Amino acid sequence: MPLLTTRRHHHTTTTTTAPRRRGFFGRYGATPRSRPVHTTHTPVVHHHQKRHATIGDKISGAFLKLKGTLTGRPGQKAAGTRRMHGTDGRGSHRRRRFF
Template sequence: MPLMRRSAPRTTRAHHTTAPRATRATRTTARPSLKTRLLGPKRTTARRTPATTTTTTTTTRTTRTSGAHHGTAAGGVHHHKRHATVGDKVSGALMKLRGSLTRRPGLKAAGTRRMHGTDGRNARRV
C-alpha cells in the first residue's frame, strides 16, 4: 500500500474586513434646486432712508370706461409676452418633450408657450 500524504487541516479563511467608515454629517438645510443654482442668489437693492421733508400730494387715477380693443382692426392681435425665466424654459422644454413622446399635441403646445412666455401667466395688468 502506497504511503498517502496527509494534508494539513484546513483553516477557515477569515473575511476581509475594512476599517469602519467615518459617519457622514447630515445636512440641516435642503440642497438648493437646479433652478436656484442656475439663477444664483437673490439680489437685494440697497434701501436708503428718505429725507425728512413732508410733502403731501394727491393723485387721481384716470380709468378708461369704454373703447375699442387695440390691434383688432388692423395689424392683428398683439400677444402678451412675459419674461420667461430659465426655469420656465427648462420646464417648458420638458413639457414639450413629454407631449411629443406621449403623442399629446396639447401638452407639446403648452410647453412651447411656456418656453416663449406666452402661456398667460401674469397676463392681466390692471
Template sequence: MPHHHTHTTTTRTTTTRRRGLFGRKKVVHHQKRHATLGDKISGAMLKLKGSLTRRPGKKAAGTRRMHGTDGRGSHHTARRY
C-alpha cells in the first residue's frame, strides 16, 4: 500500500525562481515634473479629444501631461553664450 503524505501550502510574496538574465526585478521610475495649471487644462482637453475621436494614444498623452510624467523639460541643456 502506498504512503500518502499530507502537505500544507503557504503563500509567499517573494519568488525564489530566477527569471531572465540576472533574475532581479527592476523597479521602473518615471521622472516627474511639476504640472502647471496650463498643463492640467491642456491635458484635460487632449484627453477629451482622445475620447471623442477614439484615439487611446491621445487620451493617454493627456493623462501623462496632467500628471507631469510626459517628459517635457527633461531634455534641457545649459544655455551657452
C-alpha cells in the first residue's frame, strides 16, 4: 500500500444461523409457510469518522497522552488516545478555501 493513501473499506456483516436439526424422520412440514425463517442480520454499527493516523499523529498523540497522565488531566489523555487512533475529528469540518 502506498504511504500517503487512506483506506476506504466499509464492512457490513450479515450472519445466518443453520436450521435446527429434527429427528430421524422429522420434517419441517408440507407447506413452505411452516418453515422457520433463520436469517438474522446484525444491526449496522455507526462508527466514528476515522481517518488514517499518520506517524506524526501517533507520536504527538503519545506525548499528549503522556502529558495528560503526568498532569492528572484525563481529558487530555483521552485526546491523545483519540489522536493516535485517528478518531479526533480532524478533517471532518470542511471549510471553504476562498471567500
